[in-house]
Amino acid sequence: MKFSNFFIPTLKENPSDARIVSHILMLKSGMIRQETSGIYSWLPLGYRVLKKIIKIIEDLHELYEVNQILMPTIQSSEIWKKSGRYDTYGKEMLRINDRHSKELLYGPTNEEMITALGKQHIKSYKSLPQYFYHIQSKFRDEIRPRFGVMRAREFLMKDAYSFDINENEGVKTYYRFFRLYLKIFKSMGIPIVPVRALSGEIGGSLSHEFHLIVDSGESEIFLDKSILESDLEKLKDEDLKNLNSFTDEYYKNNKISIKLEKFRSIELGHIFLFGDKYSKSFDFNIEYENKKLTPFMGSYGIGISRIPAAIIEHSSDERGILWPEEVSPFEVVIINLINDSDETNKVSNDLYQNLKSKNIDVIYDDRNERPGIKFSDSDLIGIPIQIIIGKNLINDGNVTLKFRKDGKEINLTNDKVLDIIIKKLKNNK
RNA sequence: CGGGGAGUAGCGCAGCCUGGUAGCGCAUCUGUUUUGGGAACAGAGGGUCGCAGGUUCAAAUCCUGUCUCCCCGACCA
Numbered sequence: 471m472k473f474s475n476f477f478i479p480t481l482k483e484n485p486s487d488a489r490i491v492s493h494i495l496m497l498k499s500g501m502i503r504q505e506t507s508g509i510y511s512w513l514p515l516g517y518r519v520l521k522k523i524i525k526i527i528e529d530l531h532e533l534y535e536v537n538q539i540l541m542p543t544i545q546s547s548e549i550w551k552k553s554g555r556y557d558t559y560g561k562e563m564l565r566i567n568d569r570h571s572k573e574l575l576y577g578p579t580n581e582e583m584i585t586a587l588g589k590q591h592i593k594s595y596k597s598l599p600q601y602f603y604h605i606q607s608k609f610r611d612e613i614r615p616r617f618g619v620m621r622a623r624e625f626l627m628k629d630a631y632s633f634d635i636n637e638n639e640g641v642k643t644y645y646r647f648f649r650l651y652l653k654i655f656k657s658m659g660i661p662i663v664p665v666r667a668l669s670g671e672i673g674g675s676l677s678h679e680f681h682l683i684v685d686s687g688e689s690e691i692f693l694d695k696s697i698l699e700s701d702l703e704k705l706k707d708e709d710l711k712n713l714n715s716f717t718d719e720y721y722k723n724n725k726i727s728i729k730l731e732k733f734r735s736i737e738l739g740h741i742f743l744f745g746d747k748y749s750k751s752f753d754f755n756i757e758y759e760n761k762k763l764t765p766f767m768g769s770y771g772i773g774i775s776r777i778p779a780a781i782i783e784h785s786s787d788e789r790g791i792l793w794p795e796e797v798s799p800f801e802v803v804i805i806n807l808i809n810d811s812d813e814t815n816k817v818s819n820d821l822y823q824n825l826k827s828k829n830i831d832v833i834y835d836d837r838n839e840r841p842g843i844k845f846s847d848s849d850l851i852g853i854p855i856q857i858i859i860g861k862n863l864i865n866d867g868n869v870t871l872k873f874r875k876d877g878k879e880i881n882l883t884n885d886k887v888l889d890i891i892i893k894k895l896k897n898n899k
Numbered sequence: 900c901g902g903g904g905a906g907u908a909g910c911g912c913a914g915c916c917u918g919g920u921a922g923c924g925c926a927u928c929u930g931u932u933u934u935g936g937g938a939a940c941a942g943a944g945g946g947u948c949g950c951a952g953g954u955u956c957a958a959a960u961c962c963u964g965u966c967u968c969c970c971c972g973a974c975c976a
């Protein structure tokens with residue numbers, strides 16, 4: 471993408487409505503636009519980040535043999551009456567009537583719908599286990615939306631659901647998703663911490679949340695610091711179960727007496743093993759060894775649209791955002807400082823075309839703007855690698871490779887840049 | 900829902916107390932000069948002052964109602 475064609479309404483001044491750094495930077499960098507309280511449009515820059523996150527989630531769910539589907543955002547009240555949650559869910563649920571006065575709702579989650587789907591189509595125990603997921607907008611009518619997309623009312627969520635023949639198998643599936651989650655966040659460059667949690671509204675016995683530790687986080691967690699350094703993917707199910715890390719709620723309710731450290735954090739994922747709560751209320755039964763079997767279920771959520779904000783909370787400086795390469799809207803930005811030089815134009819353009827042909831996400835700042843503006847925009851939007859092309863090219867045939875995170879600069883002849891960037895990005899993949 | 904704050908040009912704000920018909924910075928447009936860290940000068944365009952009603956010769960300003968947004972608290976990915 472050329473910067474001159476890229477729609478990116480950046481702001482020079484801090485928006486008056488934003489308080490926390492991620493909200494400020496997302497508005498300033500033109501990632502999002504508020505439509506009304508707690509409801510946002512994703513503009514090109516923001517949507518690119520979102521799509522990177524979605525791609526990682528999709529690829530890894532595919533790797534874990536989870537079926538991707540797409541359920542509707544609008545649901546009928548009937549299935550919610552069946553589970554009993556139409557009454558208990560409360561005002562968080564946005565209820566709508568259609569022209570025939572039929573009661574509809576904008577789904578806050580999909581346990582009921584997936585259970586109805588399972589009941590209709592899963593007819594034999596031999597087809598279990600079954601795993602499904604989808605990525606879709608949800609609506610929860612929060613009492614007070616805040617912090618931009620961090621606590622929005624409409625938000626994008628990945629929610630997966632599992633059906634197993636019994637609790638034993640359900641627990642295996644649960645830890646399968648647990649590991650999948652560790653892998654997903656690792657692939658996004660996010661140091662995630664799993665914590666034992668209460669199940670809340672969804673119900674059930676086993677539940678974990680996946681948190682990112684940041685000082686501005688809304689949640690509080692208690693944990694044994696050694697967890698932060700250990701490679702959790704290598705642990706056995708049993709060890710994952712016994713990790714010393716808890717949500718504050720769980721910590722207090724269960725009167726945990728071990729000495730643990732308290733951190734502020736953002737919840738990015740939540741998994742539940744809730745058993746037959748929904749399959750039972752839907753009368754979802756399968757024949758098994760001449761008896762009835764009620765599938766054992768779990769659900770596994772990731773708050774996708776919250777992730778970009780969480781990453782920014784975790785990683786920014788006074789100039790702007792610092793994206794991890796894995797989710798950065800672009801991997802490389804080419805900054806051409808001299809717009810009316812044939813030489814810099816040619817080198818910039820060639821490099822741009824070459825990087826694109828190697829499938830590297832590159833944005834080329836070809837605007838007729840002053841250097842200061844180009845530098846500050848690049849820093850603001852947080853692209854990890856900058857290639858600066860200007861005077862040095864004309865004088866010495868050099869371009870400058872600059873890393874957003876530490877500001878380190880390397881001068882190279884322009885024929886070497888391509889190889890070095892390709893090598894660097896490949897090493898991290 | 901309780902408590903607080905705010906709606907004036909695309910963005911950030913002043914003006915309101917003490918009514919006299921709207922201003923500043925940034926952005927935008929034109930021109931000239933600039934160009935390795937948010938340029939300078941000259942000129943130009945842009946506003947139903949959130950909305951409705953009232954008071955008044957006259958309302959951004961006073962009064963009443965209403966809508967929206969933000970912040971603090973209880974709820975949540």
